[in-house]
Amino acid sequence: MNVAIVACREQSDPGGRDAAGLTFVNELCAGPRKLASVAGADRLVLVLHRNRYVLAQVQKHTREMGIDPVGVQIVHWDETQGGSHRLGVMLAGAAARAAVTVDATPQQVKPVLPVRLNRRALLSMPRPVYSAVPEIDRDACVAAEGCRACAVECPKEAYAWSGGRIDYDKEACVSCGRCVTTCPAGAIATPAISPSMVHAAIKAMVEAASEPVGVAFMCSRRSESPPGPGWYPLEVPCAAMVPGTWPIAALILGAGAARIVPCTAAGCSLAHDDVVTGNMDVARALLEASGIEPELVPQSWRDVAKTPPFATSTLVDPFGVEGAHETIVTLAALVEHEVRIEHHRSPTGIVEVNTSTCTMCMKCVSVCPADALSQERDGDELLLTFDAARCTACGQCPSVCPEVARGAIECHQRIDSTAISAGPTTLNRATAARCEICGEAIAPAPMMERIASLLGNEHPATMGYLIRRCVNCRGS
Amino acid sequence: MTQVGNIARLRQGLYRFFGGALSHPGDEEFATLRAAGDVLQTFPIADFAYFGAWRRFQRALAGIPTATSLDAEYVRLFASGTDGALCPPIESFYVAKAEGGGIADTVATLQRTYHELGLRWLDAEAPDHIATELNVLSTLCGREADGWAADDARAAVRDLRRQNLFLRLHVLAWFTQFADRVRSASPDGFYALVVDAVDAFLTHDYDWTRALIERVEVEA
Numbered sequence: 012m013n014v015a016i017v018a019c020r021e022q023s024d025p026g027g028r029d030a031a032g033l034t035f036v037n038e039l040c041a042g043p044r045k046l047a048s049v050a051g052a053d054r055l056v057l058v059l060h061r062n063r064y065v066l067a068q069v070q071k072h073t074r075e076m077g078i079d080p081v082g083v084q085i086v087h088w089d090e091t092q093g094g095s096h097r098l099g100v101m102l103a104g105a106a107a108r109a110a111v112t113v114d115a116t117p118q119q120v121k122p123v124l125p126v127r128l129n130r131r132a133l134l135s136m137p138r139p140v141y142s143a144v145p146e147i148d149r150d151a152c153v154a155a156e157g158c159r160a161c162a163v164e165c166p167k168e169a170y171a172w173s174g175g176r177i178d179y180d181k182e183a184c185v186s187c188g189r190c191v192t193t194c195p196a197g198a199i200a201t202p203a204i205s206p207s208m209v210h211a212a213i214k215a216m217v218e219a220a221s222e223p224v225g226v227a228f229m230c231s232r233r234s235e236s237p238p239g240p241g242w243y244p245l246e247v248p249c250a251a252m253v254p255g256t257w258p259i260a261a262l263i264l265g266a267g268a269a270r271i272v273p274c275t276a277a278g279c280s281l282a283h284d285d286v287v288t289g290n291m292d293v294a295r296a297l298l299e300a301s302g303i304e305p306e307l308v309p310q311s312w313r314d315v316a317k318t319p320p321f322a323t324s325t326l327v328d329p330f331g332v333e334g335a336h337e338t339i340v341t342l343a344a345l346v347e348h349e350v351r352i353e354h355h356r357s358p359t360g361i362v363e364v365n366t367s368t369c370t371m372c373m374k375c376v377s378v379c380p381a382d383a384l385s386q387e388r389d390g391d392e393l394l395l396t397f398d399a400a401r402c403t404a405c406g407q408c409p410s411v412c413p414e415v416a417r418g419a420i421e422c423h424q425r426i427d428s429t430a431i432s433a434g435p436t437t438l439n440r441a442t443a444a445r446c447e448i449c450g451e452a453i454a455p456a457p458m459m460e461r462i463a464s465l466l467g468n469e470h471p472a473t474m475g476y477l478i479r480r481c482v483n484c485r486g487s
Numbered sequence: 488m489t490q491v492g493n494i495a496r497l498r499q500g501l502y503r504f505f506g507g508a509l510s511h512p513g514d515e516e517f518a519t520l521r522a523a524g525d526v527l528q529t530f531p532i533a534d535f536a537y538f539g540a541w542r543r544f545q546r547a548l549a550g551i552p553t554a555t556s557l558d559a560e561y562v563r564l565f566a567s568g569t570d571g572a573l574c575p576p577i578e579s580f581y582v583a584k585a586e587g588g589g590i591a592d593t594v595a596t597l598q599r600t601y602h603e604l605g606l607r608w609l610d611a612e613a614p615d616h617i618a619t620e621l622n623v624l625s626t627l628c629g630r631e632a633d634g635w636a637a638d639d640a641r642a643a644v645r646d647l648r649r650q651n652l653f654l655r656l657h658v659l660a661w662f663t664q665f666a667d668r669v670r671s672a673s674p675d676g677f678y679a680l681v682v683d684a685v686d687a688f689l690t691h692d693y694d695w696t697r698a699l700i701e702r703v704e705v706e707a
Contacts (some may be wrong), residue, residue, distance in 0.1 A: 036624040069532070074538045120536045121698075128491075130640070130701045138534045139695075182697050324658035 012110045015052035016102055018088075019059050031103070033058075041065040043072040054082060054109040055443045056102060061087040061234065067138035081202045082112030082145045093239050100243055107215030115202040118146045121181050127381040143203035143248075144184050145191055146362035148176060151198035158380035160405050161199060166251075166281055180281040182358060187249035187281060193352040195381040195403040197332030203231075203248050206330035209257070213264050217323070221384055223267025223313035228253040230274050239265065241315030250274055251283035254358045255293025258308045260329035263341055267316040268307050270292075285344050289356035296354055297339070298428065301346040335359050336400045336431050343428035351364045351426040357424040359431065360404025364399050364438040371395060371441045375408035375420055384408060385435070393455055395439040399430035414461075446481035453481045492635030495628050495643075497530045498692060502654040505685045507554065508544075510611070511574060512561055517554035523574065530706055540687035544680045557677060564669060564678055574668035578615035581661035596658065604649065620658050621685075624636035624650055624692075641705050651696040654689065662689060 019039035036045045040063040049055075055078050065340045070080035084105040088098060122139040125132060131209045152158075159172035169184040170177055177469055186282035190199045216224050225242035230250045247253055250271050258269035271294075273287040295305040303320055306313065324345060329338045335358040342356065343350045362375075362384060369394055383401035387394040412420045429437075444459045453459065459478050466474055474484050489689035504527060507520045514651045524545055532538050532554050551557060565576045597614045601607070606626060627650045634643030666682035 070529075071533050073538075075533050077539070077542075079539065115536075117540075117687040120691075121694045122536070122691070124698045124702055126702065127704055128699070129704045133489040133635070133703070136494075141536050181694060182701065187529075255703070270542065371667075478496045 012053050013051060014054045014056060014106045014109045015049050016056040016058070017046065017049050021060060021066075023430065042258065043069045046072045046076055049076070052078065052395040054112060055076065056084045056105045056109050058086045058088050058102070060089060065138075066248075067140045068139060071138060072147065079112075079114040079202075079221050080110065081141065082114040084109045084112075088297040092236055095108060096221065097125045097239060097243075098155070100216050100224065103219035104212040104216040104243065104245070105473070107211040111205070113202060113205070115281045116146060117332065117439070118181075119143055119200075119202050121184075123174045136213055137305050142186050143201050144181055144186050145188065145199045145201040146180075147179055148198045148200065151196050152177060153198070153380040156380060157378040157407060158195065158405070160193050160195055160380065160403075164189045164193040173478045185281065187254035188247065188282075189249065189283075189286075192252050192254055195332070195405050201248065204252075206328055206334060209237050209245065209247075209330040210264075210326075210328070211384060212245055213261050213266065214402060216245075217265035223315050223317060223319050224265075224272070225268040226258070226261040226266045227270055227272050228257060229272045230279065232279070233272070234273060236297075237272070238312055242312065249281065251281070251285065251286040251290075253287075253290060254335060255290040255297065255354075256335040256358055257330060258291075259297055260326055261341055262307060262320055263324045263329070263338065263345065264328055265319050265323035267319045268309065269315075270309055272408045277317075289354070293352070293354050293358070295351060295357050296352045297342065300350050301342055302348070305344065308434075316359060327337065333401065334357070335403075339426055340400075340432050341430050346416075350426065353423065355424055357404055357426050359399070359426050360402040360406075361399055361423045361425045361427055361430055362402060362408055362438065363421045363423065364397075365420070366396065366439050368414050368419040369395070369439050370414055370419070370458040370461045371439060372413060372458055374411045374413065378403060378407045378411050380407060386436075387437075389440070394437050396435045397438045399427065444478060446484050447479045448484040449481060451481045453478075491605045491703075492632050492643075495632035495635060497527070497532070498695075499625050499628035499632060500527050500530070501688060502621045502628060505688065506621035506625065508548075508631045508681050509565075509621070509685070510618040511566070512554040517551075517557070521548065526595075535691060537684065537691045540680075544684035547677050547680045550652040551677065558677060560673065560678060564672055564676075573672045574665060576617040576659060576665060577613055577618075578620065578661050581664050586699075600653070602659075617658075617662070620653075624653060624658070627653065628693045640703060644700060644703050644705055647696050647700050647703075649659035651693065654693045654696070657692060658689060660701060662686065 015034060016235050017034045017036055017039065020035040020037045034049060036048065036341065039045055040060050043064065053227050055073060061231050073083050075082040086101050087107050123142050124139060128136065134285040154172060154177040156221045161177060162170040162172045166187065167295050168192065169180045188201055188204055191201055213226055222241060227237040227242050227244050228247055229244045231246035231248060245447060253271045258271060259270035271291050273284040275282050275284040291308060291310060294308040298305045298307060307316060307320055324341060324343055326337060328334055330459060339350060339359065373386050373395065374385045381401045381403050383398050385396050387396050404422060406422050409415045409420050409422050441455045441457050442455055444449065444456050446453055462477060463474055504520065504523045507516060507523065532541055553698065564574045565572050579590040583590050583593050594614050598608065606623060608614050612698060627646050631643045631646035634646060668684050669682045670679045
């Protein structure tokens with residue numbers, strides 16, 4: 012993948028001009044058509060001056076280069092941000108991120124027009140700007156099983172669950188990306204951000220920097236940069252999409268500090284600060300439970316630690332659909348003891364079953380979007396098993412349990428490294444009641460017992476049929 | 488003419504052009520298609536997200552020497568075969584199957600829609616052929632452009648609504664399945680590039696019409 016890094020030549024930092032692979036173009040911000048002089052690139056990183064370029068023009072000329080503008084990484088730079096070393100680290104991150112971008116499908120972009128178009132606006136309507144939006148992979152989506160995690164998480168009601176299908180309203184979507192990190196099946200993707208883009212950017216910045224790096228997960232719509240030194244922005248569509256385990260993963264990958272930067276003070280109308288604060292709490296609680304200084308994920312800007320908390324460790328896919336689990340298990344291994352917290356924004360969960368009230372009806376299994384709950388067989392017994400390494404604490408299981416009022420099942424928003432490492436465990440087991448005629452299984456024995464207890468002695472004949480004979484043999 | 492009116496004219500041309508690209512390629516039609524493509528190149532298509540797919544298709548079109556070289560591929564994919572066409576370019580094949588109705592129901596619905604829109608079906612292709620449906624949208628875009636030119640935003644928005652509804656109820660209800668069939672049957676062929684370009688354009692046009700409908704202020 013050939014990534015070209017092109018900078019507007021109003022740069023006043025002479026050191027930046029020496030950075031490897033940097034091509035300067037005079038007045039690029041004012042005249043992006045000059046991008047035509049850069050040939051042969053597959054991907055593009057642009058170093059531009061904030062508020063001095065028109066995004067629609069940049070997108071147009073990028074398109075003419077044969078490059079998908081949605082994947083272009085724009086680094087806003089001016090001399091007040093620091094010297095050439097800082098620019099070099101930011102460019103390393105942006106180039107790594109650009110290299111793993113995937114072209115947007117037609118469904119993954121939408122034109123963004125002014126809010127109102129009156130007669131005057133229609134006469135001189137500016138070029139459209141395109142914004143990346145999520146797309147649902149219908150083959151991977153588990154809405155048919157009852158999952159509606161995206162609809163619950165979306166702050167703009169762009170998703171709606173109806174009859175086992177998620178309807179997505181592109182026009183209502185504000186591209187915040189919360190659905191992407193919430194989907195337990197990994198079925199929603201946006202070209203604006205992907206697990207591999209985040210992973211590549213952090214690794215590249217850590218490798219390029221000569222000092223510990225502070226990773227600031229920031230909304231791409233914010234107009235200011237982190238007040239260095241040591242802090243580097245990692246732009247995401249919205250700070251609220253960043254789960255609490257992402258800052259921890261950044262630390263494990265070698266960052267000296269990490270934080271999720273809230274936006275309300277910067278004028279964001281979405282006002283997701285409660286979500287951001289909750290996710291930051293999760294990260295800090297995880298560090299505390301690990302015996303590590305929580306200020307490595309600070310709530311406000313502070314100096315980046317002189318040395319990273321861990322020797323850089325390998326993570327396979329810490330920002331993907333099962334990344335939270337991988338991060339927690341790796342953290343526990345690094346500190347060599349169990350990590351366990353309970354928090355309402357926990358990205359992982361633990362399901363517990365009360366074996367005296369669970370009837371083994373398996374409705375919870377049928378709706379679990381992450382396949383954390385499953386039904387197994389052990390000889391003549393039915394098993395209800397749970398794999399904490401898959402659970403995303405979505406809460407679907409108690410919502411469908413017919414015995415939830417009797418405490419049959421609970422989904423705890425809990426992070427538990429031991430449980431995640433343990434692999435599938437059996438939550439409940441039961442034999443099946445069998446037909447006295449053909450021997451086929453009728454239903455789990457606890458379910459039959461529950462029905463019997465509900466019917467009492469009022470319908471002994473009905474009970475006799477239900478308990479002793481299968482559907483096919485009841486007429487015999 | 489307003490800027491949005493100019494864009495409506497461009498969209499009118501693109502619909503007609505894509506309709507032509509998915510019709511049977513006779514010598515005369517092919518020459519017209521090429522000429523139309525050259526004219527459309529002079530419009531600012533790079534302003535829009537579908538430019539990449541459009542350009543790939545244009546380059547492929549420029550590399551086709553004559554209509555005859557497309558003839559066999561067109562017939563194989565869209566017209567006939569031992570078991571029928573591989574990728575029937577007609578709505579009823581997809582929609583009637585999904586909804587359990589007959590082919591006649593789909594065609595009758597379309598003919599009623601054309602009548603309500605004040606259109607008469609004169610195309611060489613069937614009423615539910617992709618080329619016919621794209622030509623209907625072209626006509627509606629032309630009416631929209633006329634509305635903008637006459638400074639009649641109410642009429643223009645009415646035609647935008649009609650385009651959006653026709654896209655949702657008809658073209659987009661089946662085009663994706665059709666395009667997937669074409670890509671599967673001829674992954675490296677000319678018509679895979681055609682459906683890629685049409686797919687990108689239709690998706691964009693649905694979003695575009697919807698965004699305009701929501702935003703244009705129509706004076707009382």
